Amino acid sequence: MSVLLVALGAAVGAPLRYLADRAVQARFGSAFPWGTLTVNVVGSLVLGVLVALPVTPAINALLGTGFCGAFTTWSTLSYETLRLAQAGRRLPALTNTLGSVAAGLAAASAGYALTQALTP
Template identity: 60%
Template sequence: MNWLLVVAGGMIGAPLRYLADRAVQARHDSVFPWGTFAVNVTGCLVLGLLTGAALASPLRLLLGTGLCGALTTYSTFSYETLRLAETGARTQAALNVAASVAAGLAAAFAGVALARAVWG
């Protein structure tokens, strides 16, 4: 039964990731991967909220593992960073790594803090 919850969350997270990534990237005329950056930071915030809310296991599987797992993407982040470096945009590649890690961690911490403030 648990795997069905993960699949259901992934069925929502994967298309949401694609659509959000395309919508954000379409608004930026830049080689910087703003779409991937946005979905990854958003996913970190949501996972922080879920963690701070201390949800029951089925909801954690559905929303945390399934939805956030499919929404966020370490492989695309890695690929896009590699492509930036290979095409000579090394500064942007380094900024992508630093900003993604910093913003992702900040979003996760903020999500936990917000959830604890709201649901104590």
């Protein structure tokens, strides 16, 4: 049953990631991968909220592993960072890597702390 819940969450998370990424990139029209940064930070925030809630293993499989796992993307972050570095854009590559990790951790922490503060 857990495998099906993970698959269902991923079936929603992956297309939503693609659409959100494209929408952000179209809005900013930059060579910097703002779309990937955005989905990774939003996904980290959602996961931080989820971890702070007393959820069942089924909900964790559906939303944590399935949805958040498919919505966020370490592989695309790595690829886009490599692409920036290969183009000689070392500072944006470094900014992408460090900024993504720092912003993701901050978002997860903020989601966790906010949820803890708002739930009894």
